[in-house]
Amino acid sequence: MSALVELRVADRDVDVAFEIGDGETVALLGPNGAGKSTTLAALGGLLRPDTGRILLDGEVLTSAGLAGPDRWVPPHARRTALLAQDPLLFPHLSVLENVAFGPRSTGAGRRDAHRTAEHWLSEVDAADLAGRRPSELSGGQAQRVAVARALAADPRLLLLDEPMAALDIAVAPALRTLLRRVLADRSAVIVTHHVLDALLLADRVVVLEDGRVAEQGPTSEVLARPRSGFAARFAGLNLVAGTATPDGVRRDDGLVLHGTAGDPHPVPDADAVAVFRPSAVAVHREPPGGSPRNALRVTVTELEPLGDVIRVRAGELAADVTVASVTELGLAPGVPVTFVVKATEVDVYAR
Amino acid sequence: MSRTRHVGLPRWLFVPALLAGVFVVLPVAAMTTRIAWSDFPSLVTSDAARSALWLSLRTSSASTLLCLVLGIPLATVLARSEARWLGVLRSLVLLPLVLPPVVGGIALLSAFGRQGLLGHDLELLGIRIAFTTTAVVLAQTFVSLPFLVVSLEGALRTAGERYDVVAASLGARPTTVLRRVTLPLVLPGLASGAVLAFARSLGEFGATITFAGSLEGTTRTLPLLIYNLRVTDADAAVAMSLLLVVVAVLVIGLVRPRGAL
Numbered sequence: 001m002s003a004l005v006e007l008r009v010a011d012r013d014v015d016v017a018f019e020i021g022d023g024e025t026v027a028l029l030g031p032n033g034a035g036k037s038t039t040l041a042a043l044g045g046l047l048r049p050d051t052g053r054i055l056l057d058g059e060v061l062t063s064a065g066l067a068g069p070d071r072w073v074p075p076h077a078r079r080t081a082l083l084a085q086d087p088l089l090f091p092h093l094s095v096l097e098n099v100a101f102g103p104r105s106t107g108a109g110r111r112d113a114h115r116t117a118e119h120w121l122s123e124v125d126a127a128d129l130a131g132r133r134p135s136e137l138s139g140g141q142a143q144r145v146a147v148a149r150a151l152a153a154d155p156r157l158l159l160l161d162e163p164m165a166a167l168d169i170a171v172a173p174a175l176r177t178l179l180r181r182v183l184a185d186r187s188a189v190i191v192t193h194h195v196l197d198a199l200l201l202a203d204r205v206v207v208l209e210d211g212r213v214a215e216q217g218p219t220s221e222v223l224a225r226p227r228s229g230f231a232a233r234f235a236g237l238n239l240v241a242g243t244a245t246p247d248g249v250r251r252d253d254g255l256v257l258h259g260t261a262g263d264p265h266p267v268p269d270a271d272a273v274a275v276f277r278p279s280a281v282a283v284h285r286e287p288p289g290g291s292p293r294n295a296l297r298v299t300v301t302e303l304e305p306l307g308d309v310i311r312v313r314a315g316e317l318a319a320d321v322t323v324a325s326v327t328e329l330g331l332a333p334g335v336p337v338t339f340v341v342k343a344t345e346v347d348v349y350a351r
Numbered sequence: 352m353s354r355t356r357h358v359g360l361p362r363w364l365f366v367p368a369l370l371a372g373v374f375v376v377l378p379v380a381a382m383t384t385r386i387a388w389s390d391f392p393s394l395v396t397s398d399a400a401r402s403a404l405w406l407s408l409r410t411s412s413a414s415t416l417l418c419l420v421l422g423i424p425l426a427t428v429l430a431r432s433e434a435r436w437l438g439v440l441r442s443l444v445l446l447p448l449v450l451p452p453v454v455g456g457i458a459l460l461s462a463f464g465r466q467g468l469l470g471h472d473l474e475l476l477g478i479r480i481a482f483t484t485t486a487v488v489l490a491q492t493f494v495s496l497p498f499l500v501v502s503l504e505g506a507l508r509t510a511g512e513r514y515d516v517v518a519a520s521l522g523a524r525p526t527t528v529l530r531r532v533t534l535p536l537v538l539p540g541l542a543s544g545a546v547l548a549f550a551r552s553l554g555e556f557g558a559t560i561t562f563a564g565s566l567e568g569t570t571r572t573l574p575l576l577i578y579n580l581r582v583t584d585a586d587a588a589v590a591m592s593l594l595l596v597v598v599a600v601l602v603i604g605l606v607r608p609r610g611a612l
Contacts, residue, residue: 044520075519076528082520088513092535101531105523153521 001156001187007042007052007062014038014211020157023185027192027202027219029234034208036191040159043189044082045075056080056156076105081155085166087142089134095121095145096130102153120148124178140171144178151182158188164197176200195234198223207231225262227273227351229316237275238317241351244272249348257294259346271351280345281319283312284338285329294346296339300331314339379596386593387586394590402568403576404594410484410572411552414491418548421492422499423541427529429500430507448497455493456561463489463562486563487570491552498551499544506540507533550602553595573598 003020014035020026028036041047042062043054051065061078063071081102089098099117100110108116121127124144134142143163150158163179164172180200183190190201198205198219206216207228214228226232232239242251244266248258257274266272287295298314305311309320312331319339321331331337387394394400429441447455463470463480470480480486510533518532519525534541556574563570565579573595580588 044516046516074525075516076522076524078520079522080520081522082517084513084517086513088517090514090518090532090536092538101518101523102521105518105521105527105531149521159520 001057003043003057003157003187004053004055005039005043007039007049007054009035009038009042009047010050012038012211016206016208016211016213018206018213018216020187020189021203023187024203025183025186025188025190025201027190027198027205028208029192029198029205030208030214030230034230035211036208037161038211039208040082040161040189040191043157044080044159045073045078048072079154079156080159081150081153083146083150083158083160083163085162087134087139087146089137089142089145089149091134093134094130095126095132095134095137098134098145099149099152101149106153116152117148120152121145123151123182124148138171139167140175143167143175147175147178147182156187158183158186160188160190160192162191162193164192164194195223195236198234205231207234225347225349226275227349232273232275233316236318237277238281240274240317242272242274244268244270244348244350247348248343248346249274255296257296257341257346257348258343259294259348260344262347262349264350266348266350272348273351274346274348276341276346278311278318278320279309280341281317282340283319283321283325283329283331284340285335287338288340294341294343296341298337298339300333300335300337302333303331312337382589382592382596385589387590390586391590391593394587395594397587399567399571399576400587400591400594403571403573403591404598406484406487406568406571407553407573408598410487410491411549413488414495414552415545415549417488417492418496418499419541419545422496422503422544422548423534425496426500426503426507426544427533430504431512444500445497447494448501452494452555452557452559453561456490456558459486459490459493459558459562481562482564482566482570484563484569487559487572490558490562491555494555494558495548495551498547502544502547503537503540506537506544509540510536546602550599553599553602 002022005019006017008015012035016035016039018026028039030036038047042049045061049062049064052062053060053066054062056078060071061073090101093101096114096117099121100113103113103116104110118127118130121130124147126141126144126148129137129141129145137145164175167175176196183201190197192198202219204217205219205222207214207222207230209228209230215222215226215231222231223235226235226237226239229239229241240249240251240257242249245256246268248256249272250256259274287297296317298317300312300314302313303310303326304313306320310323310326312319312321314337317339329337425444429437460467460481462468463473463486465471465474465479465481473480480489514532514536515528518528523531554574555572556578559570559572560575565571565575571579573591577588577591577595580591
């Protein structure tokens, strides 16, 4: 099933448009308040946009403020099953009855519904939980049952709202693997804050910032060559936006970052970004003199352990240094430092 | 379930707490000292007593049923709908809680009495309500409905809409959501609301005597009988009172262990 989404919600200042290809999983990324939940709610029919339309396989689910009569298909008739952060299994029903709820609600007989439920429970390796009450399940088990329940409703579009966020770190990988399997050829939208979800589950990502689509594209492309600040942070890269110069990017404050032009080729004086890895950044207490390299005067805002290195954050920028250098340089929040990065390590491309 | 208490209570708190308990229990206990126990069995099994008790149980059951039929939809609409005028309706529904019951009785007479707003037309159709058993049920429903609505609306608000949203996304129509998800989730609140309504109906006096009168076998419920006997036969009145206490305790005791009363 393919879908087309165009919506504007004035009081939340959201104005987004994107498509979901047939069998494609799209990850909605963005900071809190960027409009991800609003978009998901509009897809599920829980929120009516001021203007816009949502088409699912050619059928108009929502149409408002456009030519022709307004149309709004109620949530229960959309076949857009929702999987939320919390499993929200109906506490008064057994696991089997929970999973059978969708088929039962859409007219299947008790026996058929139970057969469907058993099928989906075994699909998520939870067949042995059928007779239990939701209160007798662990968080990971409950979320697996919730996945089965959503799939048993035979949705045309699956809406996932941070499905792993409430789970223990120990059980999240197993659910991610399960979702990867069941989402393989299904149309789905997943809201997530986790880069692994995007990498493993999403074919494409749509990055929202301040209620607008900041960028969108195939997951690997966006994460490797981000053009928005959020996507760069999400992918763990540094990004400096500005206008293109013959061999770099000039930030609004006049700072020029030299780099290597990449694809899409920057057009002089047009918007461009310079992107570099935190591990390519060297941190100095004093600005190194007379060097042609890129030097950024910044103030350390945060130190964060990351595997065997310490990530030094300075506002939007980050550098990875060893534990030894942190003590050697006396790094701490509030300390002014210079980030130095070689021009060969900086990719410059059009925004 | 563990019963760890993390913060100790101030010890002096137990004094007023105990005092409150005594304040409620003492008068009821004192009543038992005034009972002529030798006559008790015959007093509570007299025709008048049996007929009043039976009428009380019948009318209270009927009014509780009526409260459920009317109150469940009202509480659901109040808890879930966002329409502005509902705020006004919510306040008005609470009116019977703050009105003196006798005022409620006069209000009911104004609506359903022979000369009343609707009563006049009903009379022409050959339907008379005032001073019938139906009037008893209506009076009890009038004063009891807020108990059910407030209790259920609170439970619905606490339960929230998240389960309803998931149920709808799985394809359940609004009626299915209400029947299979919303109401089952608030069953304890619904049960305690129904018990409160029943208990309030059982004790109803002012609206009943005003709107339905005190006709033996038709409208003289147990509280009305007690009030009648209070002057003429004090011993019988005290015996009936104890009977009413026992019935009330039974009603609360039956439901309380399961529900959240």
